[in-house]
Structure formats: structure tokens, C-alpha cells
Amino acid sequence: MMGVRVHRRDGERVRRLLAELGLLDTGRKIRREGEFLIFPVKGPIEGFEIVETEFEPAERRAHSYREVVEVPEELKPLLPSSFDVIGDIAIIELPEGLMEYGKAIGEAILKVHRHIRAVFAKGGKVSGEYRVRELVHLAGEERTETLHRENGIRLRLDVSRVYFSPRLATERMRIFRKSRPGEVVFDMFAGVGPYSILLAKKAELVFACDINPWAVRYLEENVRLNRTNNVVPILGDVRKVAGRVEADRVVMNLPKFADRFLREAMLSVRNGGIVHYYGFGPEEDLFSEHEGKIKAVAGELGFGVEILERRKVRPYAPRQFNIAVDFRVLK
Template identity: 45%
Template sequence: MMCQGPCLAVPKKKGQDAKLLLSDLGLLDKRLLVASDSDRVFWPLVRDVSEDERLVLEDRLGSFQLVYREFKPSKKRPKSILEELGGTLSPEQLALLPHSFDAVGDIAVLEIPDELLDQRFLVGEAVLRVHKNIRVVLAKAGKVDGVNRVRRFTHLAGEKRTTTLHRENDCVFRVDLASVYFSPRLVTEHARVARQIRPGEIVVDLFAGVGPFSIQIAKVVDARVYSIDINEVAVEFLKQNIHLNKVDDRVFPFSGDARQIVKDKLYSSADRVIMNLPGGAESFIDVACHAMKAEGGIIHYYQFASEPDIFDEAIDTLIRGVEANSRKIVKILHRRKVRPSAPREWQIVVDAQIR
């Protein structure tokens, strides 16, 4: 398919100078292929040239013509959405484009600033054209919310679905972003915890979601993992993921409230408890203590925290919660920022040895 548009015609000997100058001025349309005849090259432009730009071109190139003609589209993918939208959005709008996005499988999840809401579908299409592995583009349409920690999304471009297959640290996870929690930003944390587990350990993953901690642990070591989630849809995906990753003999899913499941089925069973519910783990410290074997073990405790005393409050909360349950923290083994969660706020983790 040919595209009709404005272009700059220059004698062949000035072709490269013209290309560099048009690039500098942000006028060169890199989505179209340059054309030529016997003595001129025709550089496609993203728009008509302004009077000021015409003066610069005259000063630097001398003779040229501004004409209209047809161009073949370039088969090369644009390198960035900035390049792709260079001819469509204003410089102010270009400055607001998101610099990155979360990729969950073949779904791109973008944060669109309010000022670009009217252009959001254009941005979505641009992401599809630039990133060949992306088939669906969604925009965040709210905060992670509710007991199930799920977010709403708006569909921007590509196939109309929210399910995908995500690969992480040699495991695969089927997820439906519209009905379960999943964040690709926890990839390092999932692997960090999985590396610590010793063969034969019993792990209780209190808030397992679709299983990224549980399954990665079972994939790297011969441990037994009890994985609980209150979101029934997440547990259905967890079951599929256990099967997909061939860890059916090591990961045991439970659907329901962690408090009730520990009370009924997992009391005093664990060498290690994972508490990845950063907005609410504080009210489950007693549950973690009840899940822990009498001789103790390790808790991975997650919380949101702000600068400057980023770990103090979480450690205090954990010590008080553990002592209120007739246990003791023998040692804080590790603390780290996991990921930024809001401006000047972090999701953090504290690993503690409990007796």
C-alpha cells in the first residue's frame, strides 16, 4: 500500500546532508521509504514544513523543492513509540509518553498520563507496531484493589483478551490480569526466596496468587509447598500452573482465607512462611506464627514503607506481632527494597528467623 504525503526533493549529491538535517528538525518520516528519480532524492516528511523550518532548509541546503508524492511504507519496525508517534503528536505530548511498560506474557500494561487520555488508542497502536512480541495493549484504569488485589484495565489495542502465558525464571504462568494479581516486577524477589529453600523444607505460601513463589520454589528444590489464596479464580490458575510446571507432587493448593486454612489444616506445619500481602500482612502475623513449627523457622514479611526510616516500622511491627504470639525473633536475616510502589514509597521485605 502506498502513502501520499509531503516530501523534500534535493539533488542526489545533497541527499545525505538533507537526511541529517531533516532528522535533526524532527521532520523525517522514518515509517516511509526514501524515493528517487534519475537526479533527485525525495525524503518523506512527517508534516508540512513551517516558515521557520523552510528558512533553515534554505540556509543549509540552498536549492530544494517541497512537493507531494507517494511513498512505500518501510518494512523496518520503528525503534520506539517516540519515533513512531514523532509525526503525529506535539512535542509536549511526546514528552509525556510512557518510557516503559510492564510486559506480562504478550500483554503490555501501560500507565497513560491524564494529559494523553485522548491519544491513548494511538499510543496503544504504536506499542503494537514497535514491539513484535506484544499482541495486546492495556492501560491501567485504577489501583490494585480489594481483597483479591486486582486492578481494572482499559483495552487500547490488539487482541481483546486479558489472559496470557508469562515466562519467569524457567517457569510458565497462565494469568488473567482482569481477575488475579500478577506483577512481573517481582521476578527477582520470587527467585531470591526460591534460592534459599533447602531440600525437605515445608513452606506455607499464605497469599500465593497464581503461584510464582510456590512454583519457583518447587521447581528448584525438593520441598513441599502449601499454597493458599482467597481468590478462587487465582487458585484455578494456580492449579493449572502447578500442572504446567510439573510440580504436582510438591505444590498443594488451598482455596480460602489463609487464617481459616492454617487453623483447620496447616497448624504447626511450616519451616518457612511467605507473607506477600504488603498492604495487609500485619494482620496475619499471628497466622504465620500458628503455621510455623514449634521449633520455629523463617518468615518473609512484606510491607509498603516510605523513606527515610524505611525498614524500622516493618521490623517493629513484626517483632511486636511475633512476641504477641509467644514467639521470638532470633535474628533479622535480611531486609531489602523489592520495588517502588508509589512516589517515595516501596514494597519492602524483611526475612526473620523465628523461634
């Protein structure tokens, strides 16, 4: 078979070139001979040393854990098609009928996804004052602390002690792109700081509040990790902070209960400032109930509101969606 022979130091550059030209034979393994590499190619190419040699077939790598997991055939349709990855930890939601095969599922995930070091199953719904859930260890390392990267920032956290959703990375970047340099931001339910630390890249000052002491502990560490010294971590009930902060932009990432804190959000935003509100809504009418509450609270305070954007963020449950409403407060 035909191959291209190059020095190992040029290997990655040549591999990319052959792939871009559509000449690299990905069905065959690259050969190594001392300081040289021989790439299997589909046809002749000028400018390189061409050799005739034998190549071993390349091993096909599975793209999904479902291709390699060992569970009864009748249960395979129940296998989730996706799972959350936070740093090097995978968290999967398994139907009750699959929990007894949790170890096999966890090991399959580790086999296919080499960067994952630990796999857990969701043991229940997000609950309690700190919005955390029970996790069941399935495979890999028995640790729950990790370092997560998204949107150019690093976040250290413990998935068993704080609430964090990697599925909101796109939404967090949307808010960042809407923000303006020099703003004062109030992140009412900051967690470990995914909104706060990202927005701090533009903001003059970010007040980041959370009632979970573990979340604030990691938030403080993440401030140091990202060198965002313009983030002010606040441990406590946001009701006691509201009104003492005067912000240009308020983030209300507490979709289950955000409507209970609308008064606090509006008292904390300047005239003409913007509030990013999150909630859950049924597919048939995503926004009406939330907008009604927003306008009612504004009316009680003697304020006006201007709805700027409505957005379906992500599916939450059957026929239920996590939604966002951005609005301006007029005092």
C-alpha cells in the same frame, strides 16, 4: 561493496561469527540469492568466499514506542518510559492527559514490540479483596488471558481477574535461591503460583493459599502445566488455614496488608523457620515500622525473632518503596 557469501544453512552461525569479530556491517541489509546469503562486511576476512556487490541500507528499528507514537509534541514528556509485559500483553499506566491518545500509544507499542499482541491501560489502583484493577483496552487483541514465562516456569493467567506483577521475578528468584531442598513451604497469598511453583522445584511440599477463586483456578492449571504435583492449592481465607500448616518457610506477598497476618504466619512456621514479609515503606524510614510490628506480634505470642535481611524491592510510589524483611521465628 564487500560481502561474505555462504549457504543459507550456515547463515546464522556465520552471522554470529561476523558480529563477534566486529566485521558485520549492520547498517546494510543482508542479500539473499537463491540458496545463498551475502553478509555486508566492513573488511576482508579469511576463510570465506568474498564477493563485490551492492547492499541496500538497513531500516533503523525504533527501540522505544516513544520514537514512533503520534501525540502532540507538548505531551511527549508525559509518555511513560516503561510498562509491564505479562506474557504477550502489555499494561501501561497513562496520565489522565494521555488517555485520549491511548489507541495511538497502544498501536505504537505493537509496532515496536512484535511479540506483544494486546495493550491495555491501567484504569485504577489495585483494590478489593482479590487485588485486581480495571483495565482499558487500547490496541491489539481484546483478550486478557496469556501465558507468562519467568525463572524457568510457565504461568497461565487472566490479567483482569488476578493480581500478578512481572516486576517481582528477581525477588521470587532470590527466595528460591535461599530455600533448601526438602522444605515445607506455606505461600499465604499465592495468586496464580509464581512463588509456589518456583519453590516447588526444591521443596518437599508447598501449601499455596488464596482467597480469589480465579487465582486458585489458574494455580491448579499451572501446577499441571509445570508438573509440580507437590503444590497443594487451597481456596479460602488464610486465617482458617494458619496454624494447621507447619512450614519451614512462609511467604507473605501481600505488602499492603501483610502486617495484619503476622500472627497467622508465626503460628504456621516451625521453630527456627523463616518468614519472608513484604510491605510498603517511606524512603526516609523503610523498615522501622514493619520491624516494630513483627517484634510486637512475636512478643504477644511469646516467640523471639531474628531479623535476617532487609531489602528494598522496587519503587512503589513517589518516595515509597516495596520492601522485604526476612526473619527467623524462635519458639
